[in-house]
Amino acid sequence: MSLCPSPTPREFRDDVVRVARDREAGVTVEQVAKDFGVHPMTLFKWLRQSDVDAGTRSGTASSESAELREARKRIRLLEQENEVLRRATTYLSQANLPKRLYPLVSELAADGIPVAVTCRVLNIALQPYYRWLARPVTSADLVAAYRANALFDAHRDDPEFGYRFLVDEARDAGQPMADRTAWRICSGNGWWSALGKRKRRGKGGKVGPPVHDDLVQRDFTADGPNRLWLADITEHHTGEGKLYLCAIKDIWSHRIVGYSIDSRMKSRLAVTALDNAAARRGDLAGCVLHTDRGSQFRSRKMRRALDRHRMVGSMGRVGAAGDNAAMESFFALLQNNVLNRRTWATRQQLRIAIVTWIERTYHRRRRQRSLSRLTPVEFETIMHPPASQAA
DSSP states (O other): OOOOOOOOOHHHHHHHHHHHHTOOTTOOHHHHHHHHTOOHHHHHHHHHHHHHHHTSSOSOOHHHHHHHHHHHHHHHHHHHHHHHHHHHHHHHHHOOOGGGGHHHHHHHHHTTOOHHHHHHHTTOOHHHHHHHTTOOOOHHHHHHHHHHHHHHHHHHHOTTOOHHHHHHHHHHTTOOOOHHHHHHHHHHHTOOOHHHHHHHHGGGOOOOOOSSOOOSTTOOOOSSTTSEEEEEEEEEEETTEEEEEEEEEETTTTEEEEEEEESSOOHHHHHHHHHHHHHHHOOOTTOEEEEOSOHHHHSHHHHHHHHHTTOEEEEOOTTOGGGGHHHHHHHHHHIIIIITSSOOSSHHHHHHHHHHIIIIIITTTOOBGGGTSBOHHHHHHHHSGGGGGOO
C-alpha cells in the first residue's frame, strides 16, 4: 500500500503554524519544521499565508477563493432567476392565479432549476405548490416531518446528545424550532440520550450494537503499512472546558497517521481524524480500522467515511480494554508525558502541547523496542523508503 505524500490536511497546517508562532526563545522555525517533518520553506510559506489571512501582510487571502466560489454560486442563481422570469411571461399573461403557474414550476424543476428558486421569483408559497402535486399532507404536517427527520438524523449520528443538543443540530441543518417543540418530538418517538437511558437502567444498561465484526481478535500485528489501523478518543480538562483528541495509529510502524482535536466529542471528530490520515497516507483500499463501540465510530458519517476511503471497519467487545490495548498504551504515554504534567488554562495551550509531543517527541525522538529501538519515522524510512517523503 502507498505511503506517497498527499496535500497536507488544513488542521495539521494550522497546528504547525501555532507551534511556530508560540515557540520558545532560541527555537528556530527550521527546528519546528524538522520536528513536524515538513520542509522549512513550506513552513515559511504557511506562516506568510497566515499573516495574509490575518491581514497583517499584503497578498491574496485564502478566503478569497471561497469568496470566488460564492460569487459563482450567486451568478448561477441569478441566471436561474432570469430563466424563470423569461419562461413565466406566457403564464403571467394568461392568468394571475398561482395555480396556473404551478405547471411552470414543475417544468423548470425538470430542466434543473430548483423549485425553491422558481417559487421565490414568482412569489409563490412552497407548501401550496406541494399540495398541488397531490401530496395529501398539510403544511403543518410537512414542517413537523422535516423537523422530525432533522432530529432523527442528529440522534442517529450522536446518540449521547439530549434534545437540547439535537435541536442545535437541527437548526444547523435548516430546521429551526423551539426547544419545547424538539422535546415533544423526541419524547413522542423515544429519542433519548443514550447516557440518560443508561443511568435509568442502572448497571445492566446495554451499549449500542457493533456495526462491524471484530477482525483483529487482539492480534495487533501487520506486515506492512496501511494494513491495520487503531483509533480511539481521549479527553482532558482545561480551564475553558474539556478538549477531545481522536488519534489513529498504524500498528505496523506505531505512527499516529492522523488525529483531530476539538472541544466537542461528536462523530465529526472521528471522521476528521480519518480524513486527515487518508490525506497523508494515500491509497487505503482494504485497510482495517479497529475501534471500540463508541457512538462516534458507529455513526452513519463514520461508516460513510470508511466506504469513501475503501477501508474495512472492525470493532472490539464491550468493556474489554484488551481489544484495543495497543491504542490504550499510546494514550497512557500521552497522559503521563503531556496531559497530567501540569494544569492547562486554555484549550489552545493543551492543543499545542499535544501536537508538539506527537510530532516532535513520539514520532521522531522516542525509540521503541518493538521497532528494534527505532522511532516510528525512522522505522518507516528504513522499511519503506517512500515514507520519508510523507508529511
